[in-house]
Each structure stands twice: as structure tokens, then as C-alpha cells.
Amino acid sequence: MNQFVKWTAAVAVAAAFCITQNANAQTDPRYKQHDRTRPLPTLIDPGTASTQKEAGRPPSDATVLFDGKDLSKWADSKGNDAKWKVEHGYFEVVPHTGDIYTRQPLGDMQLHLEFSEPVPAVGKDQDRGNSGVILMGQFEVQVLDSYHSDTYADGQAGAVYGQYPPLVNAVRAPGQWQSYDIIFHGPRFDKDGNLTRKAHVTVLHNGVLVQDNVEIEGITAMSNPVYKPIPEKLPLRLQDHGHKVRYRNIWVRELAEGQ
Ligand code: MG
Numbered sequence: 301m302n303q304f305v306k307w308t309a310a311v312a313v314a315a316a317f318c319i320t321q322n323a324n325a326q327t328d329p330r331y332k333q334h335d336r337t338r339p340l341p342t343l344i345d346p347g348t349a350s351t352q353k354e355a356g357r358p359p360s361d362a363t364v365l366f367d368g369k370d371l372s373k374w375a376d377s378k379g380n381d382a383k384w385k386v387e388h389g390y391f392e393v394v395p396h397t398g399d400i401y402t403r404q405p406l407g408d409m410q411l412h413l414e415f416s417e418p419v420p421a422v423g424k425d426q427d428r429g430n431s432g433v434i435l436m437g438q439f440e441v442q443v444l445d446s447y448h449s450d451t452y453a454d455g456q457a458g459a460v461y462g463q464y465p466p467l468v469n470a471v472r473a474p475g476q477w478q479s480y481d482i483i484f485h486g487p488r489f490d491k492d493g494n495l496t497r498k499a500h501v502t503v504l505h506n507g508v509l510v511q512d513n514v515e516i517e518g519i520t521a522m523s524n525p526v527y528k529p530i531p532e533k534l535p536l537r538l539q540d541h542g543h544k545v546r547y548r549n550i551w552v553r554e555l556a557e558g559q
Pocket residue numbers: 430431432440442443539541
């Protein structure tokens with residue numbers, strides 16, 4: 301076999317391998333293409349988008365974590381009632397009462413929430429409208445007032461804290477409602493606690509892509525992030541960083557394995 305034939309054969313094998321890999325990733329071997337026995341996707345009501353004045357309506361298959369009325373779906377770190385303040389359809393961090401956690405453990409999910417930064421803005425850098433959406437209580441998507449206020453890139457609004465700056469700064473002014481739409485796939489471990497899959501996250505900030513399926517390097521509070529074995533679901537956590545950040549319209553759609 302001459303070199304050209306060998307090279308061509310190698311490319312052909314590689315291409316076939318790639319096609320097989322893609323086919324496995326995108327199709328279900330139980331069904332042929334255009335198979336009419338394949339179940340159709342569930343019909344849902346997609347809800348409505350929020351405006352600055354009022355919160356939108358969640359999709360019909362979402363689990364609502366805050367509907368503007370009470371914090372019954374949330375607890376403090378000890379499992380007692382969350383002490384943050386509910387009023388006018390939102391809740392607000394009561395500084396130094398501690399982070400709050402969903403009573404329901406959550407893992408792989410699509411998460412929607414809205415937040416609003418304090419007016420007037422006070423402080424600077426990390427000490428300005430700081431809170432956080434901490435996925436599984438471990439992986440923080442930063443909430444910060446980054447409107448004409450600089451800090452380190454991997455600590456501004458929309459950052460995976462300490463790991464990935466947002467692709468752009470899609471922030472709105474303090475007092476305006478902003479949204480995060482987060483698609484999260486948690487880590488996996490084998491039965492001996494060895495990491496088999498890192499967590500991944502996609503984040504849209506005010507509808508703009510700021511994190512594109514990034515691979516989370518470990519617990520974001522750590523300066524050298526590592527993973528520690530955790531279950532597939534843990535409570536979602538919102539951070540009390542001492543600032544009166546407001547939240548509203550929080551809902552989640554849990555993702556099944558393979559979604
Ligand atoms: Mg924070």
C-alpha cells in the first residue's frame with residue numbers, strides 16, 4: 301500500500317467514526333428516520349415573556365419556585381423558613397440572614413429567574429449588588445451590578461465565578477429587571493466517587509448568550525476548583541452577599557438523562 305492509499309484509508313476510517321459518533325449522539329437507535337411510531341414531543345403552553353412592569357407566565361410543564369407570593373419553596377441552611385423579604389411580587393435579600401436553598405433538590409435543569417439590582421447603586425467592584433445563583437449549592441453564576449462598574453472579568457455579572465467571564469456584558473441598569481436562563485448538566489461520579497463527567501452550563505443573560513456550554517472546573521468558591529462527590533441532585537442556592545438584590549419569576553424544568 302503506498303502512502304496515499306494508507307492516508308486515504310485512515311481518513312475514511314476517521315470520517316466513519318465521526319459519523320457514527322454523531323449518529324449516536326443525535327438519534328435514537330430504536331427508531332428509523334421519519335418513523336411515525338416514534339412518540340411526538342409533549343405539547344406545552346410556552347408561557348409568556350416578562351416585561352419591566354410584570355413577571356411573565358412560566359411554561360405549563362415548569363415547576364414554579366417563586367410565583368410572587370411566598371417563599372414556601374425555600375429554606376435557610378438549616379431547613380428553617382427563609383428570612384428574605386417578600387413584597388410586590390418579588391423577594392429581596394435581607395442582608396446577613398444567610399443564603400437560601402430550594403427545599404427541592406435539583407440537578408440537570410433549565411432554570412429561569414429574574415433579578416433587579418439595588419437603587420441607588422452603592423459600593424463598587426464586588427461590593428455592589430452582589431448575590432449569586434449557586435447551582436447545586438456548588439457552582440455560582442454571579443449576580444452583580446456590572447452596569448458601568450468594573451471588577452475582575454471572571455467575577456462580573458454572568459460569570460461562572462472565578463472560571464469563565466461572560467462572553468459579553470449584557471447587563472441592564474440597576475432597578476431594571478434582568479433575566480438569567482440557565483441550562484445546567486450536573487457532574488457524575490462512579491460508585492467509588494471518581495468524577496466521570498464535569499458539570500456544564502449555558503447561560504443567557506437578558507436573552508443574550510454569555511456562557512456557551514462551558515465545562516465547570518469544580519466548586520466555584522475554591523481558588524483551585526476541584527470536585528467532591530455529590531448526589532445527582534442538591535438544592536439550588538441563592539447567595540446573601542449583604543446586598544438587597546431582588547428576585548422574581550423563578551421556575552425550573554428538570555431535564556431527564558440524555559436531554
Ligand atoms: Mg456572588
